[in-house]
Amino acid sequence: MRVTLVGFDAKTGDTIVLNLRLRWPDLEVCRANGVQPVHQVVSAAPDLVVLNATVGGGAQTVREIRQSCNAAIVAMEAEPDEPELVEMLEAGADDYLGLSAGAPQLVARVSAALRRAQKPVEHPESPLQCGELQVNPDSHEVVVKGQVIHLTPTEFKLLCHLAKNKGRLVTYEALRTVMWGSEGKFYEDSLRKYVQRVRHKIGERGRTRVRIETVPRTGYRLLEPPPANS
Numbered sequence: 001m002r003v004t005l006v007g008f009d010a011k012t013g014d015t016i017v018l019n020l021r022l023r024w025p026d027l028e029v030c031r032a033n034g035v036q037p038v039h040q041v042v043s044a045a046p047d048l049v050v051l052n053a054t055v056g057g058g059a060q061t062v063r064e065i066r067q068s069c070n071a072a073i074v075a076m077e078a079e080p081d082e083p084e085l086v087e088m089l090e091a092g093a094d095d096y097l098g099l100s101a102g103a104p105q106l107v108a109r110v111s112a113a114l115r116r117a118q119k120p121v122e123h124p125e126s127p128l129q130c131g132e133l134q135v136n137p138d139s140h141e142v143v144v145k146g147q148v149i150h151l152t153p154t155e156f157k158l159l160c161h162l163a164k165n166k167g168r169l170v171t172y173e174a175l176r177t178v179m180w181g182s183e184g185k186f187y188e189d190s191l192r193k194y195v196q197r198v199r200h201k202i203g204e205r206g207r208t209r210v211r212i213e214t215v216p217r218t219g220y221r222l223l224e225p226p227p228a229n230s
Helices: 010-020 037-044 058-069 082-091 103-117 152-165 172-186 189-206
Strands: 004-006 030-034 048-052 072-076 095-098 129-131 132-137 141-146 147-149 209-214 219-223
Touching: 004 010, 004 037, 004 103, 010 103, 030 037, 030 189, 037 058, 048 058, 048 103, 058 082, 072 103, 082 095, 082 152, 095 103, 129 152, 132 152, 152 172, 152 189, 152 219, 172 189, 172 219
Parallel strands: 004 030, 004 048, 048 072, 072 095
Antiparallel strands: 129 132, 132 141, 141 147, 209 219
């Protein structure tokens, strides 16, 4: 496996490499110094990018790498926090964790990120229809009455999973797992905020009567409007 480290000092980088070599002893390592990191990452053609989240604007660097590279991206920071985690995942990182993470956790999280990055492309998914709302899983496009609605990647994950389960209850836990993976259980407040934002975007100015219903203490369901003559 080939990994590119972006923005770490020599000591921290050595520790990360040592931990990764417990699982991948033949690891090939390239180090980017934070100056023009995107160019250095693309040139190295890595399977994995481990990024210091404080380098070069953090999320912006992740976004630029993701646009140019299909490698798994794991961001790390000395003191991770929830807003930074959300920002990094929305920018395109596969995971975000603290520099204090031990070798077993780092290896497990990197393995999971690599599995997601290397998942084979499956047959195209048909657009999901709910009343006037159409969600296209392949193009990540949401359309209401012919108008494209802009959603962030995390907002799209939320709405797409609800649309796939149209009319059925989707628990808080299931949605948090879809949106944030294994770390989802820690972000209940963030889930509520995302639901509010998606509700506003699809329902703004009366675009549609499709609604996201809250089932108290349990979860949410996406509901089609009743027929006009009902």
